[in-house]
Amino acid sequence: xxxxxxxxxxxxxxxxxxxxxxxxxxxxxxxxxxxxxxxxxxxxxxxxxxxxxxxxxxxxxxxxxxxxxxxxxxxxxxxxxxxxxxxxxxxxxxxxxxxxxxxxxxxxxxxxxxxxxxxxxxxxxxxxxxxxxxxxxxxxxxxxxxxxxxxxxxxxxxxxxxxxxxxxxxxxxxxxxxxxxxxxxxxxxxxxxxxxxxxxxxxxxxxxxxxxxxxxxxxxxxxxxxxxxxxxxxxxxxxxxxxxxxxxxxxxxxxxxxxxxxxxxxxxxxxxxxxxxxxxxxxxxxxxxxxxxxxxxxxxxxxxxxxxxxxxxxxxxxxxxxxxxxxxxxxxxxxxxxxx
Amino acid sequence: xxxxxxxxxxxxxxxxxxxxxxxxxxxxxxxxxxxxxxxxxxxxxxxxxxxxxxxxxxxxxxxxxxxxxxxxxxxxxxxxxxxxxxxxxxxxxxxxxxxxxxxxxxxxxxxxxxxxxxxxxxxxxxxxxxxxxxxxxxxxxxxxxxxxxxxxxxxxxxxxxxxxxxxxxxxxxxxxxxxxxxxxxxxxxxxxxxxxxxxxxxxxxxxxxxxxxxxxxxxxxxxxxxxxxxxxxxxxxxxxxxxxxxxxxxxxxxxxxxxxxxxxxxxxxxxxxxxxxxxxxxxxxxxxxxxxxxxxxxxxxxxxxxxxxxxxxxxxxxxxxxxxxxxxxxxxxxxxxxxx
Numbered sequence: 001x002x003x004x005x006x007x008x009x010x011x012x013x014x015x016x017x018x019x020x021x022x023x024x025x026x027x028x029x030x031x032x033x034x035x036x037x038x039x040x041x042x043x044x045x046x047x048x049x050x051x052x053x054x055x056x057x058x059x060x061x062x063x064x065x066x067x068x069x070x071x072x073x074x075x076x077x078x079x080x081x082x083x084x085x086x087x088x089x090x091x092x093x094x095x096x097x098x099x100x101x102x103x104x105x106x107x108x109x110x111x112x113x114x115x116x117x118x119x120x121x122x123x124x125x126x127x128x129x130x131x132x133x134x135x136x137x138x139x140x141x142x143x144x145x146x147x148x149x150x151x152x153x154x155x156x157x158x159x160x161x162x163x164x165x166x167x168x169x170x171x172x173x174x175x176x177x178x179x180x181x182x183x184x185x186x187x188x189x190x191x192x193x194x195x196x197x198x199x200x201x202x203x204x205x206x207x208x209x210x211x212x213x214x215x216x217x218x219x220x221x222x223x224x225x226x227x228x229x230x231x232x233x234x235x236x237x238x239x240x241x242x243x244x245x246x247x248x249x250x251x252x253x254x255x256x257x258x259x260x261x262x263x264x265x266x267x268x269x270x271x272x273x274x275x276x277x278x279x280x281x282x283x284x285x286x287x288x289x290x291x292x293x294x295x296x297x298x299x300x301x302x303x304x305x306x307x308x309x310x311x312x313x314x315x316x317x318x319x320x321x322x323x324x325x326x327x328x329x330x331x332x333x334x335x336x337x338x339x340x
Numbered sequence: 341x342x343x344x345x346x347x348x349x350x351x352x353x354x355x356x357x358x359x360x361x362x363x364x365x366x367x368x369x370x371x372x373x374x375x376x377x378x379x380x381x382x383x384x385x386x387x388x389x390x391x392x393x394x395x396x397x398x399x400x401x402x403x404x405x406x407x408x409x410x411x412x413x414x415x416x417x418x419x420x421x422x423x424x425x426x427x428x429x430x431x432x433x434x435x436x437x438x439x440x441x442x443x444x445x446x447x448x449x450x451x452x453x454x455x456x457x458x459x460x461x462x463x464x465x466x467x468x469x470x471x472x473x474x475x476x477x478x479x480x481x482x483x484x485x486x487x488x489x490x491x492x493x494x495x496x497x498x499x500x501x502x503x504x505x506x507x508x509x510x511x512x513x514x515x516x517x518x519x520x521x522x523x524x525x526x527x528x529x530x531x532x533x534x535x536x537x538x539x540x541x542x543x544x545x546x547x548x549x550x551x552x553x554x555x556x557x558x559x560x561x562x563x564x565x566x567x568x569x570x571x572x573x574x575x576x577x578x579x580x581x582x583x584x585x586x587x588x589x590x591x592x593x594x595x596x597x598x599x600x601x602x603x604x605x606x607x608x609x610x611x612x613x614x615x616x617x618x619x620x621x622x623x624x625x626x627x628x629x630x631x632x633x634x635x636x637x638x639x640x641x642x643x644x645x646x647x648x649x650x651x652x653x654x655x656x657x658x659x660x661x662x663x664x665x666x667x668x669x670x671x672x673x674x675x676x677x678x679x680x
Contacts (some may be wrong), residue, residue: 192557205601213462215411216601217532222636226597228590228616235619237597244598257488257566257577258584259599261545261556276568279575287419 014021025169040187042178042336049333051326052182057287059265066287068265068274070190074183075289076220077183077278079204081311082293083212085164085174089310092203094171095158099142104157109283111320116141140241147236152180155237169340172211176293177339179268183212186266194264196220197254198248198273202239220259232255247274253280270295275316278325291323292316297331300338379525382518382676391666392522395629400529406627410530414604416560416596416617418522419537419544421610421651422633423552425504425514425609425643429650432543434511435498439482446485448564456481480581483540484564489577495546510547512551517679518632523552526606534604536560536595538588538613542579560599588613593620610635612636615656618665630665631657637671640678 201221356419442535
């Protein structure tokens with residue numbers, strides 16, 4: 001009753017103003033509803049977007065023959081080049097170089113010793129010449145020899161200061177807006193979203209939840225061996241300078257089985273390193289979505305040579321075209337690339 | 341209107357009968373509500389039950405200084421002896437022996453070859469004499485050399501026919517009713533419940549969801565190496581006769597970090613093999629629950645000798661008593677042991 005009286009008073013006092021305000025609010029509300037009705041608003045209309053939506057609608061529609069129960073809705077995503085950019089080199093490379101530079105004062109001998117000398121002098125040719133053995137030595141020096149807690153702090157600290165050389169922004173800003181929307185769209189439809197990446201699992205976990213909404217327990221990646229130890233009466237896990245698991249190529253379906261124990265019904269990648277993950281996903285029964293991001297946008301992001309040694313996308317693209325997997329043409333399919 | 345008339349007719353026709361029925365229904369309803377109000381109805385009242393409930397209430401109460409946000413609510417459970425029985429030997433042992441017997445017709449040489457001969461003749465003394473090397477040979481023969489899909493089917497088929505020697509029931513009936521209630525109680529309060537067991541991960545995953553409500557992706561265990569292969573154009577994961585990971589003792593905190601990537605706030609075990617998992621859990625900041633099941637009930641289950649070589653519970657019990665961890669006295673604390 002009191003409320004009714006107040007409304008009348010308000011209405012009498014500024015009747016026209018009130019009406020205009022109400023109409024304005026209604027229009028804004030309708031616009032907002034229209035915008036939020038498209039969960040993939042950064043994707044241009046077309047075959048790719050349609051294929052994604054059709055798949056999600058079918059597997060979630062209880063009366064569809066393609067219905068999949070929620071516990072089976074597992075979607076796995078490569079990280080570098082699929083969820084965030086990976087040029088000019090995968091971002092964990094920048095982290096590694098910065099760690100060598102940060103540790104250099106404690107290792108004066110590195111000034112004269114390869115492959116450390118190459119990094120300190122930004123000599124990429126000498127670094128490449130150090131080959132896989134050199135790379136492994138650098139990775140072990142920068143990624144092992146500390147506790148898991150110490151490494152987590154190193155990664156978090158680095159992310160707050162490091163900037164991408166081209167975009168001059170924190171690396172975690174270089175995530176793909178259309179893929180953020182896709183992750184949220186899948187989760188909103190009962191999917192569990194997993195990262196399955198060749199990158200280091202402990203390099204991704206400290207920020208995956210904040211940036212992608214993917215919790216640490218849903219990140220699968222490469223790892224070093226860990227050792228449980230007592231240090232001053234407190235238990236710690238030491239990171240040992242020894243590879244435990246390489247989650248790349250044929251390692252991806254292995255990682256999926258080890259860490260998830262179910263076959264995904266949707267898998268997302270962008271290179272030959274993702275081929276076996278997509279093959280493994282495709283080989284299951286029932287509806288499937290296999291999607292590959294093709295980097296075709298030199299202006300807003302990068303256009304890759306499919307034969308490039310770093311991010312080879314040759315066999316996977318062939319197989320995608322042959323088997324009718326979904327290929328994202330970044331230039332054509334994405335309205336926006338980055339959130340900024 | 342029609343409904344109202346019907347009620348009146350009913351009321352007039354059998355007024356007294358109707359009233360008695362209604363009172364009966366209300367009483368039944370109240371009783372049911374009282375029963376369902378206790379999520380741990382198979383636990384006797386006492387310190388142990390109080391400690392569990394107090395912990396859960398504190399970490400879920402937003403106005404408590406001990407509040408823990410839902411994503412941090414990770415609880416890890418040992419399996420053998422903590423969620424299901426493990427006597428006279430851990431049940432995966434029975435599976436292994438049955439597999440040797442099932443495979444024997446294809447291996448006539450086993451009749452004369454240890455350690456297979458020992459199993460075929462039920463000669464436990466000769467089996468023990470084969471030591472760790474013998475045990476490993478048996479495990480690899482029975483747990484490797486097939487695809488992951490084939491192994492899953494073998495485990496599932498075995499479970500439908502195998503019976504426990506003492507209780508003459510399927511092994512999955514020998515789960516602890518109080519622990520099933522505890523799992524549901526924790527999940528109902530926003531916890532993610534994980535198995536962290538020394539047993540084989542692929543031996544547990546085929547039934548963990550149905551029996552415990554724990555999905556395959558929340559099972560951490562020991563494993564053999566896997567290899568991705570193409571077989572008749574179809575991708576398979578082969579189980580190799582090589583240990584990948586032993587999830588026991590100091591391996592448990594390692595497994596937790598590898599597979600979950602977060603420290604639990606509650607951990608449950610029953611032997612020295614769980615000690616490091618409980619130490620790792622206890623060493624985190626904020627409220628913690630460390631619980632050990634002490635097998636004290638020779639009548640309904642088993643009473644163990646803490647010094648027994650198979651399920652040693654010596655250091656862990658010492659540390660539990662010294663640090664005030666929760667110890668379940670099975671005989672005293674459990675109203676019921678098994679669901680049957």
